[in-house]
Amino acid sequence: MEIRQLEYFVAVAEHGGFSRAAEHLHIVQSAVSQQVQRLEHELGVRLFDRSTRLVRLSGAGERLLPEARALLDAAGRISQVAAGVVAGEDGVLRLGTIHETGGRLYKALNKLAAAAPRVQVRLIEAAPAERIEAVRSGQLDAALVRGLATSPGVRFLPIWTSPLYVALPADHPVSSGSVVHREQLKELEQLPLRLAARQNNPPFYDLIEALCHTAGIKPPPGPPFTNLLTTLTAIGVGAPSWTIFYEVSTLPSVHRVAIRALDQPAITTSLAVPARRPVPALHHLLDALTGIA
Structure with a gap:
C-alpha cells in the first residue's frame, strides 16, 4: 500500500469520479484508475461501485474512507515535523549535562522553551570523558563540559566561566x-x-x-x-x-x-558539539545558554 494510492482513493471519493479526480490531481485518468485498482487488489475489497455513468463508494469504501483520510493527515503531520526539524524549529536535543550552581542551565532551558517551543531537550548525565565520546559518536547532540577546549571530532563553544x-x-x-x-x-x-x-x-x-x-x-x-x-x-x-x-x-x-x-x-564551561554539521536546533540552545551567561 502506498500513500499515493490512498490519495487517489480519497480524491475519487471526494470528487465523484475518476476523471474529476484526475483533473484535480493534474494527472491522466488511467493512472488514477490503475492505482485505485491496485489498492483494491492489495486490500482484497472493492472500494467503488462502477457503472458507465456513476462511480460510488461501496460499503467497504465508505468504511475505509475515514481511515484513509486519517492516515493521509498523519503523513502530512510527519512531513511538517520533518520540515520543522530541518529548519531547527522542532526536534529532540540529547544534551549531556553537568551539575552547576545558580540554576543557569534551567534558566537557559526556560529561555529555549520560549524561543522554540517545539524543541525538546533530553538531559543525560555521564562522566566527562563519556560525554565527549558520546558527542563524537553521535549518541549525544551536544554536551556541557568544564575545562576542556580540544578533542578530535568535537568543537567547543565557550558558554560561561565560574570561579x-x-x-x-x-x-x-x-x-x-x-x-x-x-x-x-x-x-x-x-x-x-x-x-x-x-x-x-x-x-x-x-x-x-x-x-x-x-x-x-x-x-x-x-x-x-x-x-x-x-x-x-x-x-x-x-x-x-x-x-x-x-x-x-x-x-x-x-x-x-x-x-x-x-x-x-576561572574554569570555562563549553558546549561540545560534533565537528561535522550539528543538529539544526542547536543554534536555539546555544543562544539560550549564552543569553543567560
Missing part, C-alpha cells in the same frame, strides 16, 4: 584575605594538595596541574578528593592540607576550614 575556590585550614595566613591570589599559592606549597585522580576528571586535573606549574609550586599529593563535604571535613579535623574546587552546590560552612575564591584562573 575556582581554595579550601584550607582556617588558621593558615593565606586565609586572612577574602581572595587568594595566585602568588599566594607559594605559601601553600608545603601542604598536601587533595585532588581526585586524573582519570575521574582529566580536564580539571590538568587545569590545576597547569596552575601549580605557572605558580611555580609542586605541592605533595594529599589524600584523594572524594566529595566536597568529606574532603572539607578532613581538612578541618586532620593534618593540614588544602584543595581547589569549583562550585556545584551552595558553599558549605565547615568548622576550622576557610573557603576563599581564587583570583585566577
Whole structure:
C-alpha cells in the first residue's frame, strides 16, 4: 500500500469520479484508475461501485474512507515535523549535562522553551570523558563540559566561566584575605594538595596541574578528593592540607576550614558539539545558554 494510492482513493471519493479526480490531481485518468485498482487488489475489497455513468463508494469504501483520510493527515503531520526539524524549529536535543550552581542551565532551558517551543531537550548525565565520546559518536547532540577546549571530532563553544575556590585550614595566613591570589599559592606549597585522580576528571586535573606549574609550586599529593563535604571535613579535623574546587552546590560552612575564591584562573564551561554539521536546533540552545551567561 502506498500513500499515493490512498490519495487517489480519497480524491475519487471526494470528487465523484475518476476523471474529476484526475483533473484535480493534474494527472491522466488511467493512472488514477490503475492505482485505485491496485489498492483494491492489495486490500482484497472493492472500494467503488462502477457503472458507465456513476462511480460510488461501496460499503467497504465508505468504511475505509475515514481511515484513509486519517492516515493521509498523519503523513502530512510527519512531513511538517520533518520540515520543522530541518529548519531547527522542532526536534529532540540529547544534551549531556553537568551539575552547576545558580540554576543557569534551567534558566537557559526556560529561555529555549520560549524561543522554540517545539524543541525538546533530553538531559543525560555521564562522566566527562563519556560525554565527549558520546558527542563524537553521535549518541549525544551536544554536551556541557568544564575545562576542556580540544578533542578530535568535537568543537567547543565557550558558554560561561565560574570561579575556582581554595579550601584550607582556617588558621593558615593565606586565609586572612577574602581572595587568594595566585602568588599566594607559594605559601601553600608545603601542604598536601587533595585532588581526585586524573582519570575521574582529566580536564580539571590538568587545569590545576597547569596552575601549580605557572605558580611555580609542586605541592605533595594529599589524600584523594572524594566529595566536597568529606574532603572539607578532613581538612578541618586532620593534618593540614588544602584543595581547589569549583562550585556545584551552595558553599558549605565547615568548622576550622576557610573557603576563599581564587583570583585566577576561572574554569570555562563549553558546549561540545560534533565537528561535522550539528543538529539544526542547536543554534536555539546555544543562544539560550549564552543569553543567560
